[in-house]
Amino acid sequence: MAYHISVFLENNPGKLEKITTILSENNINLRAMSLASSGDFGVMKLLVDDPDKAFDVLKENKIAVTKRQIIGVVVDNVPGSFNKLLLTLASSKINIEDCYGFLLSNGTTAAIVLEIENYPDTAKLLCDKGFDVLSSEKIYKY
16 A cells, blocks of 8 residues: 655645655655645645655654555646546546646656545456556655
């Protein structure tokens, strides 16, 4: 199973730098991230190469952090690929709680990171529909 980290923080200068400094000092590689703010507070989602270690070191530094299960899915880097993934999930009535993506090094594919309900059933469904669902090893190192 793969995980990403959610960091809850005040929307102030230097808060993001504090998180990335902690990760850097602990040799944790940041693979992808998303940031959403709502006024005075925000949520930073982090895909890192060692989520267990990241969770522990952030917690040790008094950072409000959670670890959530995710699915990584490879899609082609062409128009309509992401839509095909979304149609597959919607037709099965699977709700996406969080989502972000990043281009893979080959440039022809991207990894879509999904936080969803019913993880085991969804991963199987996507595999059965021909999607490349990434193992935790691949999503952390791809």
